Amino acid sequence: MATIDVARRRAPASLLAASLAVTARRLGEVWAEIRRSPTALVGLGILIFFVAIALFAPLLAHYPPLARVSESCNPICPGSPPSSQFPLGTSSRNADIYSEVIWGTQISLFVGILSAIVASVVGTTVGLISGFAGGWIDEVVMRFNDIVLSIPWLVLMIIVAALIGTIDVAGLILVIGLTGWSLTARVIRAQVLSVKERMFVERARMIGSSNLHLLWRHIFPNAFPLIFANTILTVAVSILSESVLAFLGLSTPDHVSWGKIISEAYENHAILNGNALWIVVPGLCIVVLVFGFYLFGYALDEILNPRLRRR
Amino acid sequence: MSLPLLEVRDLVVEFATRRGTVHAVGGASFELEEGESLGLAGESGCGKTTTALSLMRLLPQNGRIVSGSIRFQGRDLATAAEASLRRVRWRQISIVFQGAMNSLNPVHRIGKQIMEPILQHEHVEPKEARARATELLELVGLPARRIDEFPHEFSGGMRQRVMIAMALACRPKLVIADEPVTALDVMIQAQILDLLERLQRELGLSMIFISHDLSVLAETCDHVAIMYAGKMMELGRTVDVFTDPKHPYTQGLVGAFPDVRGPRVMPASIPGLVPSLISPPSGCVFHPRCKFAFDRCARAEPALSEISGDRRTACFLYPEVTEVPQRPLEATTP
């Protein structure tokens, strides 16, 4: 026994190095597969495009966020159609729509990604615990999950929003994150259950591995690719959710997001008033960005999920 | 000499995959006379199942028969039209799959599944089809009253019997059994094998028996063909092949089986790993693992040639063995 303990204590460093090496190799393989798949490449391309816009927003936008272009026209300005100075026209608040769209990229991506991470972390934790613990803990958590999944998500979001109180960016992220975890939890739990069944877990347990060790070295690495692909798809959903909330007027008042732009445009009958781009462009941005996430996530799922590969 | 029931010549089957073209079968040739049984032996992934599926052209979407002929009762099935092929399927040739776990449709009752091919190929009343199905169930030793139950209500061994009953539904000439007993425990194995043997005798069936378990084949087949990495290594009467294996691979396989009566020693295994079917070794596909290999083996591919009355082998150790003519593509590799 003593020798095994010594071995285990000495091992961690080299174990870490070894597992990093394995991960690196796997990443290399995955990257090669990504390069081979047109779906993944198109999706990735779209994502990079938007991330670039978000990152370079200060350079690309003509005006800072929420700024008015001129003071001569106050709140109830009908907005003017696109011109050479304002590529997408001005809004009813006399802000440059083009700039708004650029700034909106930041918010959409930021909220989308962060809330997806929240949802994934919560979902993964819940899924791992539930799947691993089994028994009545599992039952209770799954019932809870069912209930959460059962309530129409919009309503759920409203509830959580009300609970949290203020809607600032953090609040928004929490709201979307806390409503999106249920599906991830389910998926992860299923994976944990299937891994748990496998023989090697039994054997590892037999040689005395602690539960945590089991979780970390065996279950997690198997589940991780799944989590990653799932997260990407969750981001897509989060972005959509954010835009819906914004459109319905439930989003943060002090940041510009695409949904918000559309809602403004709608209220001001943009199309009737000749500035169709006001509605169309932000909407297209949402659609294309989400499309990009779906494509990439879908392709990644196919690559990382060995079962799907054989088809 | 009468025409053999089945005559396969130089069958080549490939699969198109993401990673490249998989050469699943590289030139298989064998015959089967009526009433005889042929065993196809080899490790997993050596091409046995692919060969069997090709006989009925049941390959998945990405597989295709590149060249070769499959003459069944004189007609070449490899090039036949799909419509006429459908008439041959099950009526003349049927198949019993391995692991009948999933080979039966879970949402149909077994009676219906047995009746299905009967109703498909013959113009009979459903009542008669049902009567025949009942008979078949009794033939394979299952209680006829269970005809309306679902597959999941049966055990593995019983499901296999259902599959056998189903395979015999249209009274075919040839039955292909693909690892029919692999997934079963030993006692049930013996029962199923007995059943198959009995049916073959009583009904005069011809059978192709696929298995990686040599002992099973030794019991049931008149002739046996050994496959490795998609190529046929040896072909001959079962008794002969197993008592006097000619090909080094066969020798290795036979040697790997512990002898019940012999000394208690660890059987020797064949060193090395099965080669990739996407980029197989040049020349003889077995040469990297063969202890008798010499330089001709790496340069040229031995063809399955006759070395004595009923025995064929593909190894340059035997002077009668000729070379496979190189295909133009391969000639370009250094």
Place this chain on the structure above:
Amino acid sequence: MPGDPTLSLFPRDPKYEGLAQYNRALFGLDKSPWEQFVIYLQRTVTLDWGTSYRLGEPVINVLAGDLAWTLLLVGTSTIFTILIGMLVGSYAAWRRGKPFDITSTGIGIFLYGMPIFWLGLMLQATLGNPRFHPFSWWPVYPTNLYYDDTLGPWRWDGAHIWSTLVHLILPAMTLALGSLAGVSLVMRSSLIDTMTEDFVVTARAKGLSERQVLLRHIFPNGLPPMVSLIALDLAFIIGGAYQVEVVFGYRGIGYRTIQAIDDLDYPLLQFIIVIGGVAIVLANLVSDFILLRLDPRIKIA
């Protein structure tokens, strides 16, 4: 959303706080939580759902009316969604890899990621706008409700019914399109999963034609997972319905919900949540029942 931070998370646990005094008394909020709970249960069962803050009418009246309209919308569009979605998905799976599959899947993913409200806006702008569209009889601007105001209050007569149907076209179309993508994609992947099962090979080996294999073997096995997934999807469909109602000014539950949020109309909101939950539970029950009939392997646990 500004306003009161505490709202009941689950209808089982009402704890109102921070409302004006007279409201408290009016709505019985000054009693202890236990008493409130009991009264709550009592009221729920006897369908006495309190009075909407804003409208001053009993909640149940308000909601019952809205519910009918929303059901009409969701019902019609779901029928189309399921029918067309299943057809498209099946055909795409059958002709897998061929042009139809690639295009329909691509369009599907595209639509799947489209915010429904935007889709509604686009349709409204193109098909609803007399300038663009030859058929000038898609009236869809927000002020039009589920039927023409000018016809007077609802009656079961031809004019009203016709008007309703016409007004239903665009909203239903939007909702249907938005959800169709999901259904067809799920159908397709479920069928493709089934296609690689062993018994399909068996079926082909029996000499059945591709079509027979599809209809007799693949379909019955591919359908069950889709049924349960659709039931799960219902939550999203309802979310979509809310958006459609707002965009088209269709006065159903969704529209009412958004208004209620704006007005912080708690009794209304609370029961909207209950209805939503009940609806989903019902839908799941129905789908479970359907599954029971479709798949002999499932037994009542």
